[in-house]
Amino acid sequence: MKSTRALKATGLVLIAVVLGLLAVQGSYAVWNKSVGANAGTVQSADFRVSLTDIGSQRDTNMTLTDGTAATLSLSTSPIGNVIPGQSTYAGVQLGNKTDAGGDFTVLATTAAPIITNGAGSQLAQYLELKVVAAQTLAQCNAATFNASPASSGTAEINIPKAGTGAFCFQVTLAANMPAALSGQTATVAVPVTVTQI
Numbered sequence: 739m740k741s742t743r744a745l746k747a748t749g750l751v752l753i754a755v756v757l758g759l760l761a762v763q764g765s766y767a768v769w770n771k772s773v774g775a776n777a778g779t780v781q782s783a784d785f786r787v788s789l790t791d792i793g794s795q796r797d798t799n800m801t802l803t804d805g806t807a808a809t810l811s812l813s814t815s816p817i818g819n820v821i822p823g824q825s826t827y828a829g830v831q832l833g834n835k836t837d838a839g840g841d842f843t844v845l846a847t848t849a850a851p852i853i854t855n856g857a858g859s860q861l862a863q864y865l866e867l868k869v870v871a872a873q874t875l876a877q878c879n880a881a882t883f884n885a886s887p888a889s890s891g892t893a894e895i896n897i898p899k900a901g902t903g904a905f906c907f908q909v910t911l912a913a914n915m916p917a918a919l920s921g922q923t924a925t926v927a928v929p930v931t932v933t934q935i
Contacts, residue, residue: 778781786843787932788833797833800932812907822864823842823913829878829906832932839864842899849929850891856923864912864919867926869905871895877905884904896935 787800789810798808812828820826836842841881851867868888874893888908896902909926 759772784833784837785833785923785934786837788831788835789890790831790833790875792827792831792878800832806816812864820909820911822911822915825880825883825908826911827878827880827883827906827908829872829875829904830930831875831902831904832895832897832930833902834899836899844897845894845935846897846903846905846930846932847894848892848905849931852927852929854925854927856925857917859922859924860920861922861924862916864915865924865926866890866910866912867928868910869893869928870908872904872906874902875904875906877904880908881924882906883908897932918933 788797789800789808790797791810791812798810800808802808810830812830832846834842834844838843848869851869853865853867855862867888868883869892870882870886870888871893872882872886883906893905895905896905897903905928907926907928
């Protein structure tokens with residue numbers, strides 16, 4: 739009895755498969771044809787973005803040879819101590835040095851600054867950083883920040899292939915900074931991200 743049921747079930751499945759193939763006009767043809775391919779040339783492109791400090795004019799690749807992100811210490815202008823109630827300026831130039839073919843514009847973006855105290859310091863809360871995108875490092879001065887809407891967070895700039903752009907930073911020490919904090923240190927870090935657009 740079991741074999742009769744199994745035989746009926748097998749028959750029903752076979753009929754369903756045949757009906758399915760007839761409905762879609764299926765084929766069991768096997769193609770056996772080969773075509774030769776000519777050898778081509780594949781060339782890799784170098785997605786390289788350089789960072790240049792306003793003070794040293796030294797180029798650093800944004801990504802180091804070991805694949806880690808570069809860290810660039812920026813010089814400020816004028817060099818010297820930051821005075822309460824006043825600002826100092828720094829900048830970084832980004833260069834799109836890719837060797838990829840065709841149009842290769844990149845978008846550089848700054849993230850929110852991270853201000854941290856040095857050992858035993860309480861200075862960070864009295865520092866303010868503003869950023870503005872510019873065409874050259876020469877624009878990293880008070881006039882640029884007075885003329886342009888600066889951001890306390892992010893800025894962005896499009897940089898064409900073989901072109902450059904800059905981010906200018908204004909660091910201001912609050913006028914109400916307590917005299918007891920004189921000589922203390924803080925670090926300002928501004929992450930920069932570059933993507934192809």
